[in-house]
Amino acid sequence: MISQEFVNKIFNQEKKFVSRAITLVESGSDSATELLKAIHKNTGKAYRIGITGPPGAGKSTLTNQLTKFYRKQNKTVGIIAVDPTSPFTGGALLGDRVRMSEIGVDPGVFIRSMATRGSLGGLSKKTIDAADILDAAGYDYIILETVGVGQSELDIANTTDSTIVVLVPESGDSIQAMKAGLMEIADFFVLNKSDRPGSESAIMALRTILMMRDHTENDWLPNIIKAIASENFGIQEIADEIERHKTFLEQNQMLVKKRAEHFRIRIKEIVELKIKENLWRGDRSMWLNNSLKKVVDGEESPYQIADLLLSNVIFNSTK
Numbered sequence: 001m002i003s004q005e006f007v008n009k010i011f012n013q014e015k016k017f018v019s020r021a022i023t024l025v026e027s028g029s030d031s032a033t034e035l036l037k038a039i040h041k042n043t044g045k046a047y048r049i050g051i052t053g054p055p056g057a058g059k060s061t062l063t064n065q066l067t068k069f070y071r072k073q074n075k076t077v078g079i080i081a082v083d084p085t086s087p088f089t090g091g092a093l094l095g096d097r098v099r100m101s102e103i104g105v106d107p108g109v110f111i112r113s114m115a116t117r118g119s120l121g122g123l124s125k126k127t128i129d130a131a132d133i134l135d136a137a138g139y140d141y142i143i144l145e146t147v148g149v150g151q152s153e154l155d156i157a158n159t160t161d162s163t164i165v166v167l168v169p170e171s172g173d174s175i176q177a178m179k180a181g182l183m184e185i186a187d188f189f190v191l192n193k194s195d196r197p198g199s200e201s202a203i204m205a206l207r208t209i210l211m212m213r214d215h216t217e218n219d220w221l222p223n224i225i226k227a228i229a230s231e232n233f234g235i236q237e238i239a240d241e242i243e244r245h246k247t248f249l250e251q252n253q254m255l256v257k258k259r260a261e262h263f264r265i266r267i268k269e270i271v272e273l274k275i276k277e278n279l280w281r282g283d284r285s286m287w288l289n290n291s292l293k294k295v296v297d298g299e300e301s302p303y304q305i306a307d308l309l310l311s312n313v314i315f316n317s318t319k
Helices: 004-011 015-027 030-042 059-072 095-099 127-136 150-158 169-178 199-211 235-251 254-279 284-296 302-315
Strands: 047-052 077-083 109-115 141-145 162-167 188-191 223-226
Touching: 004 015, 004 030, 004 127, 015 030, 015 109, 015 127, 030 127, 047 059, 047 150, 047 235, 059 077, 059 141, 059 162, 059 235, 077 127, 109 127, 127 141, 150 254, 162 235, 169 199, 188 199, 188 235, 199 223, 223 235, 235 254, 254 302, 284 302
Parallel strands: 047 141, 047 162, 077 109, 077 141, 162 188, 188 223
Antiparallel strands: none
């Protein structure tokens, strides 16, 4: 049973309780669902920023510097760093939190590492729930920094308001191969470590791809910003571009539509997950195992067995 006192402490941005709430969400228990229902009315105020890109592009450094920028503006920031699942513990490898130790002690910053837990899109299934908690806690900006795994990183675009793809000059040779996936989710690009050789050719490759996109004069066209995050170069321009994109979405009534589409996708995923969880409860697994011989012997096809199972689920009857 989730107490109102617990919910209120989240609303008051008490870090200890925000942390407990995210831990509860990661557990996937019924109490987690109850909590998420209770806090939903307080969500929707934060602006969600996704930062993604190949490994080694400097995403954590950029996140660190962007957070410092927002803190100077007296804005609060919640960060979810999605790490690869540890092969030993199943938990998050806490590299991002180590690198962000400087901002981690700031009372206006909350940092949480979450494991991908096998999610191909680079986001843990519980990441969006955790972002909701940070939203309800009143953080102005929520930054989701995701595992840089290339084209399978697409689900971040279905989670955040603005998506930043971070590349480095060395990405130039692989940009053509990326364009079918990671390249298409960017609201704008950051070419980090732009003092390195090859930065201009990488920018030219990006511009060539962007010019080939179908668009009208009213469409948002992703910009390319040069940065050296380790030296705080380009951070102001990145923050300005985030604000420019936010303004564009709001002025064109696209922010509400975008968030509604995110909810549609999320609700479908929740329903599908619940169906999957419930499907093999009871004696259905045993029934399936007992039916395999008929398939192996050619008496029935896998589709017939699947139809029978679905009939059992839909009509709650034993066939």
